[in-house]
Amino acid sequence: MRICQPIALALSLLLLCTASLEAGKVNVVREGDKAIVNIDGAHFTTYNFADSQAKPYFHPILAPGEELVVREQVFNKEGEQGNDAKTGMGHFHHKGAWIAIDTVNEGLNYWHERDQIKNQKVTVSSEGNIGVIEVVNHWQGSDKKPLLKEETRFTITPDRLIVCELKLTAIDQPVTFGDTKEGLFAIRVNHSMREMSGGEIVNAAGEEGEKNCWGKPSPWIDYHGEVDGKTVGVSLFDSGENFRPSRYHVRGYGLFAISPFGEKKYSNGKAEAAPVTLQAGESVKLRYGLYVHSGDEKEGRVAEQYQKFEQMQ
16 A cells, blocks of 8 residues: 555654654662662663762763763762862862752851751652652751751753752741852763863853853853763753842863852852842742753754753743
8 A cells, every 4th residue: 555645754753753752761760878860771860868978969970871971989998088089189079960058047058068968858750751859858057957948859851951940948947048159059070071171161152161151140051071082061051930040150170050149259249249038938949950961062952952941841
C-alpha cells in the first residue's frame, strides 16, 4: 500500500516525537544519605545530605559525556575535606553546587560553614522524563536551634537542567539577610574549565570575562571550558519572577554563584545596600536554574534552554 506524501510526513514526525519522548528518562533514587540522579541510565549528579556535613550539596555533576564539571573533592585521612591538591587553594566550603550565604543576622555565616544547615527530610520521585528532589533543611542559629526553614524543590530534566525553587521561612524570630557577595546558589567549576585556565565566561548580553560579568544582573551567565579535551559548560539562570534581579559572583578561579542579597557589594558601592528582613513566619521565595551542557554557550543552546526554563513556571 502506498502512503501519500503528507501522511508519510506526519507519520515520520510522530515517530521522531515518540523517539524523543522515550529518550532522556530521568531516574532519582535515594540510597542512605544520598539522592542519586541518572539520565538514560548514566549518572548525572548526587545530592549529598548526611547529618555529619555542614550543609547539603550536589557532587559530582557530570556533562553528557561524563566529564566532571565541578571541582574534585579532596579529603584528609579523617574524612574531612581539605585543600585542593592541585593548587593548594583552600575554599574547602566550595563543595560542588550548594545553597548558603555568609551574612545572616549578627554574625551567622553558612557560606564558610561556621554555622550549619541540617537536613530534615528528603523525598524523591521520577515521572517519565522528569526527576524531583524535595528537601527540608534547617539553618541553625548560634544556639544550634532552627532559625530558618528551607524548603527546596529541585526539578531535573533530561537536558541536565536543575530547576531550583527555594523557599526560606523565618521560624520564630526575625531574620535579616545582609548585603554580601558570598551567596546564594553556587557552583565551583572544574579547575580546567576556569577562566584562569583558558575557560570563558559570557552573559546574556554577550559580555565576556569576569571583569565584564561580575556583579551584574543578567538573565543568564555561562561558564565553559575544557575537561579532558572536550568543551563543556555550566549556566546559571535567574528568573523574572524573583522579587528583584539577582547578580552574579563569577570569578576567574572557578567560583560561580547567583544571589539577590548584595546590591551594594556587587555594584562596588554604586547602589545602596538593600538587606531583606523576614519577620517570624514570613518567607522569601527564589527560583534559579543550573544547566550543564556540551560545547560553548552557542553549541549548548543556552539562550534557548533559558527560555524553556522560564516557560516551566
